Amino acid sequence: MTNSAFKGLEVASSLMLAYNSLAQAHKRSKESAKVNAKMAKLDVDPFANYRNCLGLVLLNASIIEGSLRSILSSSLVEEINRSVNEAKINGRTGPNKAEIMLNRFHNDVEMQGGWEQLKGQYKLYYDISLDAIMGEALKEPINVLFTLRNILAHGTAIVQPKSDMDETMKDMYPYNWQKKLQQTRVYLERTFGNKDIFKNLAEYEMPIHFMDKTKELFVVMKKEINPLPERSQRTFEMVEEFQFGFVNH
Numbered sequence: 001m002t003n004s005a006f007k008g009l010e011v012a013s014s015l016m017l018a019y020n021s022l023a024q025a026h027k028r029s030k031e032s033a034k035v036n037a038k039m040a041k042l043d044v045d046p047f048a049n050y051r052n053c054l055g056l057v058l059l060n061a062s063i064i065e066g067s068l069r070s071i072l073s074s075s076l077v078e079e080i081n082r083s084v085n086e087a088k089i090n091g092r093t094g095p096n097k098a099e100i101m102l103n104r105f106h107n108d109v110e111m112q113g114g115w116e117q118l119k120g121q122y123k124l125y126y127d128i129s130l131d132a133i134m135g136e137a138l139k140e141p142i143n144v145l146f147t148l149r150n151i152l153a154h155g156t157a158i159v160q161p162k163s164d165m166d167e168t169m170k171d172m173y174p175y176n177w178q179k180k181l182q183q184t185r186v187y188l189e190r191t192f193g194n195k196d197i198f199k200n201l202a203e204y205e206m207p208i209h210f211m212d213k214t215k216e217l218f219v220v221m222k223k224e225i226n227p228l229p230e231r232s233q234r235t236f237e238m239v240e241e242f243q244f245g246f247v248n249h
Contacts, residue, residue, distance in 0.1 A: 012066035012235040019059040020248045023207070026052035027245030030204055049202045054152055056207035061115075061149035064142070064214055067235045068221065069109060069118055072125060074229030076106040115146040126225075133220055141213040144187045147180075148201075160185070160197050208244050215239055 029052060080102050087096075095103070109121055119130045131139050151158060161178050181197065188200035191209060200206065218239050222228060228236060242248050 010070065010231055010235065012063050012070060013238060015059050015063050015066065016235060016238045016242075019056065019063065019211075020242070022052055022056055022059065023211075023244050024247070026056065026204070026207065047198070047202045049204055049206075053201060053203075053207050057145065057148050057210065058152050060207065060210050060214060061145050063235070063239070064145075064217065065113065065115060065118060067218070067232060067239075068122070068130075069113075070232045070235070071221070071225055071229055072118075072121060073106065073109050074231055075125070076102060076109060078229075080106065115143075115149075128224055133224055134217065138213060138216055138220070140183070140187055141191075141210065142217060144184045145210050145213070147184045151180075158197070158201075211242065211244060215242070 026049070029048065080099065083099050083102070084095075087093075087099075105121075105125070109118075122128050122130050134142060158181070160181065164178070185197050188197060188206075189195055192200045192203045192206065194200045194203070218236055222236065238248070
């Protein structure tokens with residue numbers, strides 16, 4: 001990504017390459033764990049999957065946010081450039097208020113991260129509700145993915161109370177975790193069948209599930225933003241063609 005004023009790297013595409021490498025390692029680790037456990041006559045340790053699962057979740061969420069943010073940023077740059085060119089033709093030498101506001105908004109899009117904030121920015125600029133176009137069946141897993149990303153990105157512990165806590169315990173430390181993880185815990189239990197959130201996070205299929213949902217989201221986005229900006233097209237192609245655990249180009 002280049003123009004006369006700056007050079008840039010489309011990070012989402014690079015993260016997809018990193019995701020591809022980790023997905024291959026995830027597949028290999030499952031196969032080798034089975035062989036090693038059989039030779040040692042031991043059960044496969046399900047929590048060994050953490051070495052790849054959690055990193056894949058972090059990368060996946062970043063690929064989504066980066067790709068969608070890139071689309072919005074490209075639209076803003078195009079509009080700003082069009083306005084500047086019109087100003088030159090009309091002999092205007094400085095930005096008007098609309099151009100100043102556009103540039104400020106563009107800075108916010110590029111510099112201020114967060115899934116919820118990005119959804120608000122899409123609504124403001126495109127008048128598109130990402131929640132609405134995803135629908136309930138897709139909105140839930142994508143929101144769960146970003147809840148996990150926000151927790152994992154801090155690198156601290158994940159806490160699940162051993163039993164449900166009621167409102168009388170709301171001032172206790174585990175209660176806050178119960179509230180924060182409620183939707184995530186319910187979704188993961190429904191999807192993978194374990195009541196223990198830690199077992200669900202260690203499921204081999206967990207990152208594959210969220211990548212499948214990412215592919216669905218990208219199909220929806222291509223219908224809404226058509227054509228895609230040139231700088232976003234490569235990442236979308238990589239996601240659409242991606243086969244988990246295999247060599248992808």
